[in-house]
Amino acid sequence: MRIDGLQYANWSEKIFRQMHAGGVNAVHATxxxxxxxxxxxxxxxxxxxxxxQYPDLIVKAQWASDIDRARESGRTAIFFGFQNPSPMEDDIGLVEILxxxxARFMQLTYNNQSxxxxxxxxxxxAGLTRMGREVIAEMNRVGLVVDMSHSxxxxxxxxxxxxxxxxxxxxxxxxxxxxxxxxxxxKVISAVTENGGMLGFSLYPHHLKNSTACTMESFCEMVARSAERYGAEHLGIGSDLCQDQPDSVVEWMRMGxxxxxxxxxxxxxxxxxxxxMPSWFRDNRDFGNIEEGLRATGLNADEVAGIMGGNWYRFFRENFGPEDGA
Amino acid sequence: MRIDGLQYANWSEKIFRQMHAGGVNAVHATxxxxxxxxxxxxxxxxxxxxxxQYPDLIVKAQWASDIDRARESGRTAIFFGFQNPSPMEDDIGLVEILxxxxARFMQLTYNNQSxxxxxxxxxxxAGLTRMGREVIAEMNRVGLVVDMSHSxxxxxxxxxxxxxxxxxxxxxxxxxxxxxxxxxxxKVISAVTENGGMLGFSLYPHHLKNSTACTMESFCEMVARSAERYGAEHLGIGSDLCQDQPDSVVEWMRMGxxxxxxxxxxxxxxxxxxxxMPSWFRDNRDFGNIEEGLRATGLNADEVAGIMGGNWYRFFRENFGPEDGA
Known part of the structure; x- marks a missing residue:
């Protein structure tokens, strides 16, 4: 199973077909x-x-079980998330509406104070605000996952x-x-993983050692060291693939x-x-390269399968529903 | 001249007539x-x-000169402001629009983080945010006054x-x-007044020594001591009068x-x-009580006139227009 914990592409039939070609069963789409x-x-x-328009390629997903449905029919399950709490504006009631x-993930902040x-x-x-504490409780209640990637x-x-x-x-x-x-x-990754949380590894060049020139070996070795440190079951991929976006979009992301x-x-x-992007991860077709690279580090088959998708699957299954039904 | 630096009443003809009766030439209305x-x-x-509806009682005001116009015709000039930056949402372009x-005043926060x-x-x-610094510069440019009453x-x-x-x-x-x-x-009042800013004294009982039972003498003595400490020219009244509001409104103010x-x-x-409210400041009709009380403290006539309205007039004149035209 292959699940990508975050993408923000300029979506198109081409990209949906590349997901299929790369065997990507689910994507969390910003x-x-x-x-x-x-x-x-x-x-x-x-x-x-x-x-x-593309019922043979993608399927709207709300629950982990939708990934099973997508796999059975050879499609990609698309989950939704936000990289900022802007969609809920100043209104805690919008958490349940969203x-x-x-919506299944919401970052509490993008780069700035929220x-x-x-x-x-x-x-x-200064840490969580008064409203931040209230909103986390509401997100916990309904099953909207707190994402702190940019905090x-x-x-x-x-x-x-x-x-x-x-x-x-x-x-x-x-x-x-x-x-x-x-x-x-x-200390940040430890706080998240020790409380049962997940870290998705990014392929966005600004997050890679040597940027675009980062080697697959260096990336995979970093993943393997993280598995030793935090436990492989808390790790996944969150490629941050921003495929086919014009530069005007990254200006908007930064400046709003x-x-x-x-x-x-x-x-x-x-x-x-x-x-x-690095040559070994151009787009959705290249998840196989990472899988091979992870195997080469000595991680065992279960660990690699977990990192490539099984861990996100478990996390989705446990955290997307109401608190009392989880 | 009598100017009130802040009111949030449940506005009505009755209140507009009380402003007239109290000789109130201008009000900053939330x-x-x-x-x-x-x-x-x-x-x-x-x-x-x-x-x-009430052209004989109130006049829409944008500039200090509108107060002159209101005085000449026996009306009250109404200036607008916000106790939170909510009206500008996340959009710096709305500063000039508002x-x-x-709009002539905007608090950078109400009680919570903004x-x-x-x-x-x-x-x-944690102090000003990245956006806060940008927005203050824009407020400075257009002539929207930064109000930090709740920060x-x-x-x-x-x-x-x-x-x-x-x-x-x-x-x-x-x-x-x-x-x-x-x-x-x-240290907070000093930072504001040393940079040319103003403090408006509140009559809201939660801000008064002994609350509703606060004596006029205690209030006016506090003003006189503040005049010694910060300079009378930096002081005014900002009554925070919330006349005729139902309690549901204070719940909304607090909880949004x-x-x-x-x-x-x-x-x-x-x-x-x-x-x-305290017995000596029921509503707009009672500004005369404060004026008498301030005289009794030994403040001179110019100081009292400034505190009752002249200082806000000067501040409005200097700060409501574009930066380069100030």
Missing amino acids: IAYHETFRETVLNFEQWNRWFE HSLG LLATGCYEDYD GDRSTIEAAEHSTRPIAITHANPHDWHPALRNKRD RWTKTTDYGEGSPSNAGFPP | IAYHETFRETVLNFEQWNRWFE HSLG LLATGCYEDYD GDRSTIEAAEHSTRPIAITHANPHDWHPALRNKRD RWTKTTDYGEGSPSNAGFPP
Whole structure:
């Protein structure tokens, strides 16, 4: 089973066919960064059109059992998530509404401070806000997973501790392998995994040692070391594949509506756009390369199967439904 | 001249007539707490109806010169402001739009963390956010005054220092007179007034020593001591009069849409609603009592005139227009 813990592609029939070619059974697709509730609904609508147009390739997914259905029919199950709490605006009542519409992951922050917690680009991280604690409890109740991929250290640790259910870092790598601002320090990954949570390894070049030139061996060795440190069962892939997106999209991701000046985020004035992917992971067709690479590190077959998809499957099964029914 | 730096009444012809009876030449009226942009526009619309219905009592005001016009015709000039940045949502472009619609004050926070800064009810105050710094610069540019009445200490001091124009605490009292969470410590008031800003003294009972039983003498003595400490020219009145509001409104102010549980704010389970006003300041008719009380403290006539309205007039004149035209 192959499950990708996060993608934000410029979706098309081509990409859906590449998912099929790569044997990808399920993807958590980002459908909002800075969108308001109403704008997010438009994105749900767009996906409804795609499900209608490509019924042989993709299927709308809400539960782990939908992955079984997708596998049986050779399709890819699409789960929805947000990389910012913008879709819920200032309204805790929208948590349940968004879950009803199909949302299964919500980051408490993108790079900046939100109403809930602090993003990893702020100078200081004061941890969860009053509203953040209330919203985590509501997310726990309905089965909307807390994702802290873009949050600050303190906020992430507090979220892992405050949440009564496991949380996720869907797309990031260990900071001690590649000290990018978005990669996670040991204490942060430990707080998440010790509370039953998941870390999805990112293939986004800014998160990779040597960026686009990162070798598959280095990446897979990092995964194997993480399995020793945190337990292979807490690990998955969250490729952060942003395939076929124009650079205007990464500008929108970074700047939204919060600034009138240019923010380069993980990039720089001389490297402002989306970075090119490494040669061994061009797109959905290349999950097999990672699987082979992981085997070559000495991880056993069960560990590799878990990291490639089995662990996300278990996590989805346990965390997407109501708290009392979990 | 009498100017009130903040009111949030359940507006009616009765109240507009009381303003006239009390010789109130201008009021900064709160028109949003938790309202979105669209909801705030409805509140601008409601005020347009009132200006149409009561042309002999009130006048829509955008500039200090509108106060002159109101005085000449015996009416009250109404300026608009927000006690939270909710009306601008996540969109820095709305700062200029809201100024064009007539907004002249915006609090960077109500009691909780906002996208811009930290409210005084949060456990930790990390100061201005990345977006907060950008938004203050934009507010400075267009002439929308930063109001930190409900913000944390660190956020307020950083706002006073980051802002290139004077800021305001429109409605609060010194913490060393009455140590309420909403009252302001010396270092906070100093940071605001030393940068040319204003403090408006609140008559809201939770901000008064002995609450509703506070004596006029104690209040006026506190004002006189503040004049010695901070300079009388930086002081005004910001009564925080919430006349004729049902208790459901204070529940909305405190809880908005951020929590499913009851937050009592400055109140308590046994004192949950709006507290009764002190006998010497029932409503707009009683500004004369304060003026007399201030004279009795030994403040001179110019100081009293400034505190009752002249200082807000000067502040409005200097801070409501574009930065380059100020």
